Amino acid sequence: MRMTRQRKAILDAMRKLKTHPTADELYRMLKRSHPRISLATVYRNLEILAQEGFIRRLDLGGSNQRRYDGNPSPHWHVHCQNCGKIGDVLIDENIDILSRIKSSEDFDVYKVNLEFWGLCPQCKEKLQKLQEKEESQWQKNR
Amino acid sequence: MRMTRQRKAILDAMRKLKTHPTADELYRMLKRSHPRISLATVYRNLEILAQEGFIRRLDLGGSNQRRYDGNPSPHWHVHCQNCGKIGDVLIDENIDILSRIKSSEDFDVYKVNLEFWGLCPQCKEKLQKLQEKEESQWQKNR
DNA sequence: CTATCTGCAAAGCCTTTGCCACCGC
DNA sequence: GCGGTGGCAAAGGCTTTGCAGATAG
Numbered sequence: 001m002r003m004t005r006q007r008k009a010i011l012d013a014m015r016k017l018k019t020h021p022t023a024d025e026l027y028r029m030l031k032r033s034h035p036r037i038s039l040a041t042v043y044r045n046l047e048i049l050a051q052e053g054f055i056r057r058l059d060l061g062g063s064n065q066r067r068y069d070g071n072p073s074p075h076w077h078v079h080c081q082n083c084g085k086i087g088d089v090l091i092d093e094n095i096d097i098l099s100r101i102k103s104s105e106d107f108d109v110y111k112v113n114l115e116f117w118g119l120c121p122q123c124k125e126k127l128q129k130l131q132e133k134e135e136s137q138w139q140k141n142r
Numbered sequence: 143m144r145m146t147r148q149r150k151a152i153l154d155a156m157r158k159l160k161t162h163p164t165a166d167e168l169y170r171m172l173k174r175s176h177p178r179i180s181l182a183t184v185y186r187n188l189e190i191l192a193q194e195g196f197i198r199r200l201d202l203g204g205s206n207q208r209r210y211d212g213n214p215s216p217h218w219h220v221h222c223q224n225c226g227k228i229g230d231v232l233i234d235e236n237i238d239i240l241s242r243i244k245s246s247e248d249f250d251v252y253k254v255n256l257e258f259w260g261l262c263p264q265c266k267e268k269l270q271k272l273q274e275k276e277e278s279q280w281q282k283n284r
Numbered sequence: 285c286t287a288t289c290t291g292c293a294a295a296g297c298c299t300t301t302g303c304c305a306c307c308g309c
Numbered sequence: 310g311c312g313g314t315g316g317c318a319a320a321g322g323c324t325t326t327g328c329a330g331a332t333a334g
Contacts, residue, residue, distance in 0.1 A: 044290085111258065146315075296326085307315090
């Protein structure tokens, strides 16, 4: 694998970012410092870097956009139900889910993937304020 | 919600099927009995039937095709790593995963989704036979 | 030097949408 | 009869691909 300028820029950006960008999001960021980089290059390199284990490809449900994670070490993800932002989740002990499977239609099950849903801090606050506002409106109108 | 011929055919098919079809797969099946049904109708109705709770929309990772499940009761799914087929998984006790979260970047986490990966019975057998064949080749060549 | 990689544009999937005719209720 | 619905075709999003020129090692 040749370390081209573009590939290095993509890997560096992914390592720095704490978000979980799509190819297009990363492309827009990189264009500032690398105006001639192409979207196809970003797509191709995210895929290659993921295959080589430098970053992680996230196959998240609930969205039709693929995301990548610059942190390849094992952890899970939480989606904000309001804005779609992705956060990281750690669990304090290994849960042996595979041994608790009762019925699996004769599939051999090897691997489990956990996904979480919730609210990010910003949306939590936003929704809370909205609720307070509605309550005071209701007070006025009664 | 009006129960049109098409909508009824889609719901009936989903309830009978034990697979987890995509809109297009279901469309091809239905065309046999309803030659004039359109793919758009299948897409629209799968979405509506899922919103109304008659069927379940599966937002599975690892594929860019949406699938639906005629069984709306709670259970998880396993993907065959070889052929992509989806199976159902039951777990014998409720695992309280949400209470074990250690760090979640200040998200409020409400819901968890489990996904499993493995091999379906057919692919299991196929791969086993392939392996046996390779072993006997190796025996011959030594 | 040459195999790999890039940029560009086009093509490929899957899914949604606009429109008008149609048909449950 | 009327509003929801279906069929058709076109458009829309995201991702991949073919190609010719550029470049890392």
